[in-house]
Amino acid sequence: MGGERALTARLGVVVAVLAVVAGACSGGSHRAATTTTSERVDETLESTTSSTSTTSTVVGALAAVAGKVVLLDPGHNGANYKHPEVINKNVDAITLQKPCDTTGTATNDGYSEPAYTFDVAVRMRSLLEAAGAKVVMTRPDNNGVGPCITERAAIGNRAHADVGVSIHADGGPASGRGFHVIEPALVKGHTEPILEPSRRLGSDLRAAYETGTGMPRSTYIGKDGIDVRDDLGGLNWSTIPKVFIETGNMRNSTDAALLESPAFRQKVAVALCQGIADFLAGR
Numbered sequence: 001m002g003g004e005r006a007l008t009a010r011l012g013v014v015v016a017v018l019a020v021v022a023g024a025c026s027g028g029s030h031r032a033a034t035t036t037t038s039e040r041v042d043e044t045l046e047s048t049t050s051s052t053s054t055t056s057t058v059v060g061a062l063a064a065v066a067g068k069v070v071l072l073d074p075g076h077n078g079a080n081y082k083h084p085e086v087i088n089k090n091v092d093a094i095t096l097q098k099p100c101d102t103t104g105t106a107t108n109d110g111y112s113e114p115a116y117t118f119d120v121a122v123r124m125r126s127l128l129e130a131a132g133a134k135v136v137m138t139r140p141d142n143n144g145v146g147p148c149i150t151e152r153a154a155i156g157n158r159a160h161a162d163v164g165v166s167i168h169a170d171g172g173p174a175s176g177r178g179f180h181v182i183e184p185a186l187v188k189g190h191t192e193p194i195l196e197p198s199r200r201l202g203s204d205l206r207a208a209y210e211t212g213t214g215m216p217r218s219t220y221i222g223k224d225g226i227d228v229r230d231d232l233g234g235l236n237w238s239t240i241p242k243v244f245i246e247t248g249n250m251r252n253s254t255d256a257a258l259l260e261s262p263a264f265r266q267k268v269a270v271a272l273c274q275g276i277a278d279f280l281a282g283r
Contacts, residue, residue: 165205
């Protein structure tokens, strides 16, 4: 892992670049709940590629991902709510039996977590691939069901990914703000090999996300923006360094306004890519 001074310098470049990105991206903080997934993905592609020079500058800060395999796991899926018979079936999360998947949460005006997480993942994929990484996605679009939490872990394991990030937005109390990173807990016989690298990944992601987006650490869960859990099959079954990140609270009006903004989602994507690059640079 690079030193704190080096991290600050890299992120300073990214923050400066994001001022340009924000101006290039379309849309405001709130949009009607009737906006379709395809329209949001179109926004993704347009804003991610809107400035060649800006993208090149960001990509230049991600040199450590070149030649690496990165798993991106956008939480939930857009059609989960239509198929409770699939997502409500229990699977083995090792420490407990729990549903295959869930529908996720949404903002008060109907912007869903599955649409948000896929949008961010597509933005990240564009940046990481431009920097020379091989990106593996757990789902190809926002129109399907699942995959189950166990399969999400298996996808990263089969790919022998160097790092994995599961992208989420929380449905916490309306009075609570902020993001938190979820790291794997010790589950004997399973998570021992990934505990230390996952903790380093969590620390790097927290620093990059906080600096790159300005989103505060969670005021309602975890400690200093970090939570440790043993009930997530996506972590318990993982054989690669992996964390979840709840990038904000969709039930809080301030966070929701940010998460609904294409410009802010670009900041989220750049910051998460930077955290991944910082982790890989220190391996």
